[in-house]
Amino acid sequence: MLKQDASIVIQAKERCKEYGLDPSSLPTFSQCLSSDAYAKKIKTYSDILDMVKFFMNKFLSSFEGVPFLVVVTDDEGHILRFEGDSTVLDTVNQLGIKEGVRYIEKDMGVNAVSLALRYDRPIQLAGEDHYCQVYQNTACYSVPFRYKGNNKPLGTISLLTHIPYDNPLLLMLLHTVVDSIERELLVQEKNKKLFILNQGLLQTSYQAVIVTDAQGDIIDCNENGKQLVKLMSSKRSDGNLSSIFYAEKIGSYFSNVHSDKQEITGIEVSIDIDGTLHYFLLDVIPIFDDGHSLIYIVGSLRDISEMKSAEAYLRNSEKLSVVGQMAAGVAHEIRNPLTTVKGLLQLSKDQFQSEHYNLIMSEIDRMNFIVSELLVLGKPQAVHYSEVEFISILDDVLKLFEGQAVMNGITITRDIKSSGRIYCDPNQIKQVFINILKNAAEAMPYGGKIHIIVDREGSEQLIRFVDNGEGIPEDVLNKIGQPFCTTKKDGNGLGIMMTKKMIDSHNGKIQFNSQVQSGTTVDIHLPLPHL
Ligand SMILES: Nc1ncnc2c1ncn2[C@@H]1O[C@H](COP(=O)(O)OP(=O)(O)OP(=O)(O)O)[C@@H](O)[C@H]1O
Ligand SMILES: [Mg+2]
Structure with missing residues (x-):
């Protein structure tokens, strides 16, 4: 007391x-x-x-x-x-x-x-x-x-x-x-205090976190989680997603955790967001009270889309380097006999009918061309960088190309809005333009138009090639630039790959936009030297 x-x-x-x-x-x-x-x-x-x-x-x-x-x-x-x-x-x-x-x-x-x-x-x-x-x-x-x-x-x-x-x-x-x-x-x-700390942790997490009660009813989400739930709700015809069990794909994992009372971690799920597939790593964890009854289910989703595309890029580079090594080996082995064949052929020119001779020579030249392309793939080529007028490179290429274009019923127009000097290997940039123009011409077997726009965009030089050819189907567009991706009977499927490689080494960008039946636009951006 x-x-x-x-x-x-x-x-x-x-x-x-x-x-x-x-x-x-x-x-x-x-x-x-x-x-x-x-x-x-x-x-x-x-x-x-x-x-x-x-x-x-x-x-x-x-x-x-x-x-x-x-x-x-x-x-x-x-x-x-x-x-x-x-x-x-x-x-x-x-x-x-x-x-x-x-x-x-x-x-x-x-x-x-x-x-x-x-x-x-x-x-x-x-x-x-x-x-x-x-x-x-x-x-x-x-x-x-x-x-x-x-x-x-x-x-x-x-x-x-x-x-x-x-x-x-x-x-x-x-x-x-x-x-x-x-x-x-x-x-x-x-x-x-714990609640505030929890909210702080939830909200600052890069992951999307969704918390449900034991019935799967959503009771808490961080901002990323809310956006995901909103997106999944909008896909339901009734626009309502109170229970996560009915969410696309991830719902079944929550249901499994609910019935098995076992956590599931590191599951890769994909969710379509505005027409693009996003990849997530999903962990679903059951939370029990002292009496071992399930009270919450916590799901966290980490967006790994960027990691996936980096992986794909890496796989592609690996593929490229294997192809490159093989190509270099094969090219090396073929080039020497090819030179011998060509030399002997020239010596024996008189023994052939002239059209046969010409045909054999042009086929040998074609083989030589492929061999030299393959060599570029395998070995880093000697590059010679210098600062040159961008427009002069284009002029040189067009001089070469115009004759062939006229023969194929192709008109080339150009609109030079703004052009500067760029720091580049002119031979590589020429090769880039030739590859693009060659593709455009091949997409217009019955003639057509190629319009070239040269302009400056911020600190970059833009060159845009617009053709009104057959266009690129979506499945080809998705793979364009991968080795041996071709739709042509005589195509090698190396042109764009080489082009990309060269643009990359100039720290530039290349982009394709195409509509089947109406044509293709290829944009190339190259950095301009700092003033
Ligand atoms: N301007 C274009 N119009 C239509 N299709 C195109 C165009 N540019 C590229 N393509 C498509 O992309 C594919 C790949 O082009 P790429 O230049 O890499 O290879 P290719 O032209 O087939 O062969 P090559 O190695 O001889 O250039 C082509 O086969 C073609 O289907
Ligand atoms: Mg090509």
Whole structure:
């Protein structure tokens, strides 16, 4: 039992005498919070007041029929809230004790609230312990409370009743309840912090996180998760996706975790986002409570689309390097005999009919061309970089190409908007233009038009080749630039691959846009030297 020092009351009564308080008169209250200040206080103490209400109602319910009134004050003794018996409340109100009013010794004499705050300890006053006669019919128990580990009490919780119900055990009970309230407030505070930390972790995660309850109903998501859920919902005819179990592809993994209670990690799933397949690495983890019942399922999806395309790029480069090594080997072996054959043929020219001779020679030249292309693939070619007028390279190529174009019924037009000097290997850039023009011409066996636009885009030189040929089917477009990708009877499927390789080594970009039956546009961007 909490033992109270009788001297506390004696000293308090002494003080009241010194203040000149008349014990027989009705106390008046000199200090009361304005309604604004009161509203502000209530807001600051709202968590505490809610908790006190919950605990004190429980406490009061176990004392049915006993007229108890609970009074909550702030650290200065201002009354914030009453709970409990309405008859006691009426009496108290009639004595001028209302919300906002401040308990002070100078106004109301010895009282439990002021003493509990002054000595920072539980206090009980019954009957004549009170200085003012008007309070001598009551018993009062007051306990200071703390919050967020504060040293100073943040206020008091008091119990008021009529004197016949006075029982010293009540102070101990009240003390225990206040203890529980303080502990619960600390837990609540910790939970709040944990919640904020959780939200912080969730929201800053690059992954899409989706949390469901045990039934698969989505209860929380981070921003990335929300976007994904929105996207999956929009694909359903009813536009609703409350349960993840009905989500495309990933839904079945959540269902499996739900039924097997086993986590699933590292599953690769693809989701169509605006017509593009995005790849995700999915982990689905069941969360259990202490009793081993499933309470949550947490799914996290990491977007690995970029990694996938890098992988594909790498695979392609590997393929290229194998092809390159093979090609170089084969080319090396073929080139020498080919030179011998060509030399011997030239010596024996007289023994052939002239059209046979010409045909054999042109076929040998074609073989030589393929061999030299293959050699470029395998070995890094000697490159000679210099700064040249871009337009002069194009002029040289067109001079070569125009004759063949006229013969094939192809008209070439050009629109030179802006052109500068570029730092390049002119021979490689010429080869690039030839490959593109050759393709355009081959796409127009019955003639057509090639329009060339030269312009500057930011710090890059753009050259655009537009033809109105047969166009490139989508499946070819997806593979264009891969070795041996060709649709032509006599094609090698190496032209674009070589072109890409050369543009790459110039830090440039090449892009194809094509529509079957209407034509193809090839854009090449090359960096201009810094001014
Ligand atoms: N302008 C174009 N119009 C239509 N199809 C094109 C065009 N450019 C390229 N293609 C398509 O892309 C494929 C690959 O072109 P690429 O230049 O790499 O090889 P190719 O022309 O078939 O053979 P080569 O190695 O002799 O150039 C072609 O076979 C063709 O189907
Ligand atoms: Mg080609």
